[in-house]
Amino acid sequence: MATQKPDHIEFAGDYKLDRVFLHNHLGEITDIKNVMIELNIFESIYSNALTGSIVIADAQNLIGKLQINGTERISFKLSTPGSIDERSIVDASVETGHPFHIYKITDKRQLNSNTMVYTLHFASREFMRNLRTKVSQAFDGRFDMSALKILTDEDLLDSKKQISFEPCGNSDKIVIPNLRPFDAINMMANRALPQMSNGVGYYFYETTKGIYFRSWDNMVSVRGSYDRPIAQEFNYMPQNISADPQEYDDKINHDYKSVESYRFVNNFHDVAANTALGTYAHNVITYNIFDKSVNKIDYNYEYEFAQTKHTEVANEKSNRERYAIAASSYVDEDDKKISDYKESRVSLQPTTQFLHNEEKGAGYGIDVSQDGRKLAERESQLNQVTNGTVLTMVVKGQSYLEAGDLIKFNMLTVDEKNPTMYDPQYSGKYVITKIRHQVTSKQYKMALECAKDSVKYGFTQSDFRVERNKNIPNLRNTYSAEEPDIT
Numbered sequence: 001m002a003t004q005k006p007d008h009i010e011f012a013g014d015y016k017l018d019r020v021f022l023h024n025h026l027g028e029i030t031d032i033k034n035v036m037i038e039l040n041i042f043e044s045i046y047s048n049a050l051t052g053s054i055v056i057a058d059a060q061n062l063i064g065k066l067q068i069n070g071t072e073r074i075s076f077k078l079s080t081p082g083s084i085d086e087r088s089i090v091d092a093s094v095e096t097g098h099p100f101h102i103y104k105i106t107d108k109r110q111l112n113s114n115t116m117v118y119t120l121h122f123a124s125r126e127f128m129r130n131l132r133t134k135v136s137q138a139f140d141g142r143f144d145m146s147a148l149k150i151l152t153d154e155d156l157l158d159s160k161k162q163i164s165f166e167p168c169g170n171s172d173k174i175v176i177p178n179l180r181p182f183d184a185i186n187m188m189a190n191r192a193l194p195q196m197s198n199g200v201g202y203y204f205y206e207t208t209k210g211i212y213f214r215s216w217d218n219m220v221s222v223r224g225s226y227d228r229p230i231a232q233e234f235n236y237m238p239q240n241i242s243a244d245p246q247e248y249d250d251k252i253n254h255d256y257k258s259v260e261s262y263r264f265v266n267n268f269h270d271v272a273a274n275t276a277l278g279t280y281a282h283n284v285i286t287y288n289i290f291d292k293s294v295n296k297i298d299y300n301y302e303y304e305f306a307q308t309k310h311t312e313v314a315n316e317k318s319n320r321e322r323y324a325i326a327a328s329s330y331v332d333e334d335d336k337k338i339s340d341y342k343e344s345r346v347s348l349q350p351t352t353q354f355l356h357n358e359e360k361g362a363g364y365g366i367d368v369s370q371d372g373r374k375l376a377e378r379e380s381q382l383n384q385v386t387n388g389t390v391l392t393m394v395v396k397g398q399s400y401l402e403a404g405d406l407i408k409f410n411m412l413t414v415d416e417k418n419p420t421m422y423d424p425q426y427s428g429k430y431v432i433t434k435i436r437h438q439v440t441s442k443q444y445k446m447a448l449e450c451a452k453d454s455v456k457y458g459f460t461q462s463d464f465r466v467e468r469n470k471n472i473p474n475l476r477n478t479y480s481a482e483e484p485d486i487t
Contacts, residue, residue, distance in 0.1 A: 008082040012255030012396040013443035016079045020054070023073040023099070024066045032056065037117070039078075041090065041437040043207045043403045044449075045219075048182040049127035050206050052100060052437075055107075058116045068105065074122050075099040078439065080399045088400035090208040090437070098161055101128050124206060129157045135176040135184040143192040144168040147185045147204065147213050157181050162210035166202070166218045169195035170366055189213065193366070193374070196224030198307045200378040207402035208437070216381060216453075219404050219431050221314030228314060230429065231405035234259050234395060236412075255396060259409075262393035264426070265449070270387060271326070271338070278345030279383040280326060280338045284372035290352040295369060299376030302328050302339040308381060310454040311406070311429040325388060327459035333468045349375055384453035391430060391451075397437065397444025405432045407450065428456035 020033040032054075041052040054074065062068065077097065078090040091097030100122035108118040133156050139146035144165045151159045170193045176184045182204075189202035192215070199217030206212070222228050236259040274280060282299040305324045312323040331338050351371040366374065391409065401407075407430055413423040422428075430450035438445045 009080070009252055011443075012252050012258075013445060014081055015397055015399070015439060015444035016081050017076060017439060020074065020076045021094075022062075022066065022068075023075065023094075024068065025071050026067065028066060030062065030066060032062065033076075035060070035062065037440070039076075039437075039439040041078075041208060042435070043205070043437075044434040045203045045205045045212075045403050045431075046433065047205055048186070049130065050100070050124040050208065051127065052122050054120045054122070056118055056120060057111065058118065059114050061116075063105075063108075063116065063118065068102075068120075070102055070104050072102040072120075073099045074102060074120070078399060078437070078444075080397065080444070083399060085400070087209050090399055098125060101125055103128065126151075126157050126159050126161075126206065126211070129159075130180050130182045133157070133181060134178050135181055136178045138173065138175045139188075140171075140173050142168045142171045143174075143188040143202075144213055146174065147188050150181050150185055151211065159211060161206075164210055164212050164214065166214040167195040168192045168202075185213070190378075194218065194224065197221065197309055198377075199309065200374055200381055203404075205403060207404065207435075208399075209402050212404060214404070216385060216431075217309040217314075220311050220406060220429070221309040224309070226315055228406045230408045231401055231432075232398065233257055233408040233410065234393065235410045236262055236393075256398060258395070260394045260396075260445075262391060262411075265390040265392055266387065274326075274383055274387055275338070275341070275344045277383045277387065278347070278376065278379050279387065280380075281340065281342050281344045282376040282379060283342045283346045284376045285346065285348050286351050286368075286372040287348065288352055288368060289350050295372060297372035297376060298342040299373070299380060300339045300342075301326060301380060302337060304377065304380070308377075311431060311452040312454040312456055322458035323454035323456075324458065325384070325453065325455055327461070329459075329462050330465050333466050335465055345379075347375060347379075381453075385431075385433075385451050388451060388453045389426065389430075390433075390449065391426075392447065392449045394445060394447050397439070397446050399437075399444075401432065401435065401446065401448075403432050403435050406430070407432060407448075409450065422456070424457040425455045428452065428454075 017033065019031045020036055022030050022032045035056050035058055037055040037057050039054050041050065043050055075092050075094050077093050079088060083089060092099050102120050102122045104121045106119050106121065108116065111117045135150060135156060139149065144167055148163065148165065151157050151163055172191065174188065185204050189204045192202040193200060194215045194217055197215070197217040199215040202213055202215050204213050217224060220228055235257050280301040284297045284299070286295045310323055326338050328337060330336065349372060351368050409427060409430055411423045411427050413421050430452045432448055433451045434449035436447040438447065
């Protein structure tokens with residue numbers, strides 16, 4: 001979290017936004033802050049670029065005078081008062097930051113006889129560069145280095161922003177066949193493996209602080225072995241705060257940590273979806289197209305969970321199994337656990353050990369026998385995030401937060417005997433997956449979407465067997481059992 005000076009903040013939700021400049025295609029610059037109704041910025045670990053919108057109430061015919069046509073730029077600086085770290089500021093200024101590019105105008109309507117309302121949609125420069133360029137070349141080496149080449153190439157994305165990347169543990173040769181830069185990097189991200197952990201697959205995304213190329217393990221751990229510090233702690237519970245001026249700073253900090261509203265989009269109880277998607281068990285059949293051999297790999301969630309990092313625990317000394325979202329118990333009369341049904345999902349993947357004309361791949365890629373296992377691990381890890389516990393909440397705007405940050409959410413359990421106890425499954429650490437920064441004339445708010453792939457306290461382990469149903473199938477022949485209507 002950024003260092004703050006609470007005495008510079010009037011109230012939680014206060015913000016600093018001095019000007020919002022509109023740069024038209026003629027080089028003219030106009031401050032449109034006074035006609036701005038709402039400013040929105042969207043970032044997500046699932047999105048390759050920043051996007052946003054600004055709603056304008058135009059009583060001066062700016063859209064005509066400035067000849068707004070969708071090729072303009074917008075520049076501004078947004079921050080929480082007291083933030084002094086440059087990574088705590090949404091810097092879209094021309095001087096020190098990266099202005100956004102307008103690409104369309106929508107929702108134009110006349111509010112009254114003197115005022116026109118419309119929405120300007122904008123995105124990062126990389127978003128536009130991605131639409132205007134193509135990648136048609138071969139890359140050789142680590143995937144993170146290949147991604148960096150595309151990001152910084154003057155003929156491609158030509159990004160000038162800070163790029164944060166996690167070193168890859170695998171190298172490969174890859175040919176990009178006339179793809180857009182984002183598609184090319186996403187192809188590399190899907191195959192990348194972290195150097196310092198057992199994670200599988202990378203996320204390529206942009207936030208208000210820069211561009212990231214990293215794994216889920218890197219979002220929840222530091223250097224592949226240590227717990228990552230939380231960026232903010234949020235509470236949804238009543239707390240009595242005195243209005244005494246001596247406690248003014250405490251009240252502001254309390255309000256920043258308070259959750260105005262929340263809801264769970266989906267949760268780990270959707271066992272049916274996770275079963276079908278291969279989260280718990282997955283049988284991968286690999287077919288070697290060179291020697292025609294077939295290999296079968298069975299992925300078991302119960303055994304594999306502790307091999308990767310998770311929101312609740314990342315350090316290697318902890319017993320990570322006890323944080324799993326699925327209890328290690330028997331689920332049916334056949335005395336099997338949820339991860340024992342290996343054919344819940346079956347996938348076929350072609351592979352070959354002679355991809356690069358060398359028997360051992362010349363140090364590239366991974367061993368051919370690991371292709372199937374990595375596919376199953378990648379699918380399970382992705383499902384644990386997207387189909388795990390997903391929480392949305394509205395909080396006061398805090399410009400230092402970004403997608404990919406680790407936070408803590410405290411929610412009291414509904415238990416009369418333990419009224420101060422946190423919910424054992426839904427409380428705990430989450431990764432911010434999406435942020436909507438919303439600035440109006442009154443305040444700065446953030447809508448967060450957060451995900452977790454583990455539980456805070458875990459489930460009690462049991463050897464209880466499901467009681468067998470001793471009934472036998474009862475067969476009924478409808479032809480002989482039913483009588484016709486002869487009336």
